[in-house]
Amino acid sequence: MSAPPVEISARDNPLIQRLRKLTQDPAAYRKLGQVWLEGEHLCSALLARGGRAQQAVIARSAWMQRPALRTLAEGALRCAIVEDKLFAQLSGLESPAALGMLIETPAAATPQSDRDTLVLDRVQDAGNVGSMLRSAAALGIGQVLALKGTAALWSPKVLRAGQGAHFGLRLAEGLAPEALAAMGLPLVATSPHAEAVLGRHPLPRPLAWVLGHEGQGVQPALLQACALTLRIPQPGGEESLNVAAAAAICFYESQVRSRA
Amino acid sequence: MSAPPVEISARDNPLIQRLRKLTQDPAAYRKLGQVWLEGEHLCSALLARGGRAQQAVIARSAWMQRPALRTLAEGALRCAIVEDKLFAQLSGLESPAALGMLIETPAAATPQSDRDTLVLDRVQDAGNVGSMLRSAAALGIGQVLALKGTAALWSPKVLRAGQGAHFGLRLAEGLAPEALAAMGLPLVATSPHAEAVLGRHPLPRPLAWVLGHEGQGVQPALLQACALTLRIPQPGGEESLNVAAAAAICFYESQVRSRA
Structure with a gap:
């Protein structure tokens, strides 16, 4: 991790406001330039392909008690530890995840004719x-x-x-x-x-x-x-x-x- | 139609309450003994297979202005005309349908070994x-x-x-x-x-x-x-x-x- 983790408990924190936009508006990533990956599976899939997150967001309880998630979060350039309740409010999932990551919106590929x-x-x-x-x-x-x-x-x-x-x-x-x-x-x-x-x-x-x-x-x-x-x-x-x-x-x- | 249509505008009407349960609880049909079919496509599919609804529920504007839906509704044993706003509140769809039907919960089939x-x-x-x-x-x-x-x-x-x-x-x-x-x-x-x-x-x-x-x-x-x-x-x-x-x-x- 390039920077020490920050702790967030305020609903009006700028990062939280950004995440709220990204979780509520399906196309917000185009304007904001960042994509929100929610859940351990998606975050792991990113890393397995050699990707790196600009920002990890982890629920406090997971930071304290789930070392696998903490390790994933620590691999991002920045890490924010967020109150569980705040994380759950952001989540679009019925069983809220405890980890998410922000990546730069990937550049569009130029269509190529060499593959199915x-x-x-x-x-x-x-x-x-x-x-x-x-x-x-x-x-x-x-x-x-x-x-x-x-x-x-x-x-x-x-x-x-x-x-x-x-x-x-x-x-x-x-x-x-x-x-x-x-x-x-x-x-x-x-x-x-x-x-x-x-x-x-x-x-x-x-x-x-x-x-x-x-x-x-x-x-x-x-x-x-x-x-x-x-x-x-x-x-x-x-x-x-x-x-x-x-x-x-x-x-x-x-x-x-x-x-x- | 076996009975003249009734008009419903009250949120606490027993039929509306019943529909609310059926649209909010995925398994409510087991207790209530009735299944809610929302939308023209499902209602038509029922009729195409020779099924008949116990109750049609149609939004007022559709009853007045959409003869195809009205004809479908009139084929049910009973028909209720509901204020558009009330119908929209019941709907689980982003673009609320204007027609729905109640049928008796179909009896479970006995598993047979004669087909895929x-x-x-x-x-x-x-x-x-x-x-x-x-x-x-x-x-x-x-x-x-x-x-x-x-x-x-x-x-x-x-x-x-x-x-x-x-x-x-x-x-x-x-x-x-x-x-x-x-x-x-x-x-x-x-x-x-x-x-x-x-x-x-x-x-x-x-x-x-x-x-x-x-x-x-x-x-x-x-x-x-x-x-x-x-x-x-x-x-x-x-x-x-x-x-x-x-x-x-x-x-x-x-x-x-x-x-x-």
Whole structure:
């Protein structure tokens, strides 16, 4: 640790006010330039990837009684020890964590055409987005490009659902659909109306899977720009799949099954 | 409609009090004997499956200005027209629906061994459970058996994430693990430590997929009772999959890919 820990008990402390903004407004990290990682798992995932936090925030009881969390906190450039009750008020979790870290908002990656990619077209639900990042990281999709209108990738809820996947992916967000054409990867989308069937049709490599808005699907202009549109067979009938479930199936097919 | 609609504007009306309990307590339907379906999509899904509501509840503005919702509401045995503000206070949704229905809590199905099945072992998150029911219905898993400790299947959040899948499935919940042995279907679980690999190992038919708690996975005794344990290949490395994403991949493999 570069500086001795400071103790905070006041609700109007500037750091606490900053954390309150970051936990309450999903996109506040864009303005404030810092991302809030809550919980031991996310903080450990950051460190496992060689990242370093600008600021650790630890609940007093954890500082006193949980040496593993204290060690994590001491690895940050600065450390603040916060009253348990104050920490709990900040938390978005039902069981509040006792440790969090602030990192500099990661710079957006420049889209590259050398790896399998996931394109998020206005996916709304933070849990869905986080689950998709997690599936991407586990199944070997190395890059995720979020178009404007998608849930903020570094928001607390997406981070929580991503379970650390963020740190192993190339990420960019706020992109316009035109940026995808410039990238040059063949775009592949799913649609219940497509004739080609997932699992029976060859897939381009590398490829970019395009997954769309929960209610509306992929926007029409983007669907038209796709090199391939596939139908996921649904032997159960006309029910549709959750977008994150559909993404997992697509990744499994392209990264595992069609290469077996 | 069997009775003329009644108008409700009082917060302490018995029906409103009942709805408040059902929207605030995920398991209240067990005690109260009624399930609350919120939103046009769920209500339509009920009717599409031949179900009938005991009670429709419609916001006044929708009753006046949205004939499609009014027609749905008029199909219920009883109909209540509620002030918009009161309806919005009841809703668990960010964009409150304008229509809801009460149905009798469906009787639990008796587990049967004649169809592919999903077993939920203490899956906690309502969104995950709903997504899994939706994947099950779409991909041809006809029966879902929830062990004690799983999120309440007919809670508003699980219903919302299920998007109507509930009405096409045989459902039972609150089961003890022993009930699975009595059913007689081969249990198949996933585990990152398994030697057999999904997609390369033959699957029994019919089968019961066992998916477990988000943090702890399938409980050890149940894992031991499984006829087969499989690993989902993760070319991306050591990250894990969200349980609903893992379920979608398993269903795709057993219902689609291994039969192609």
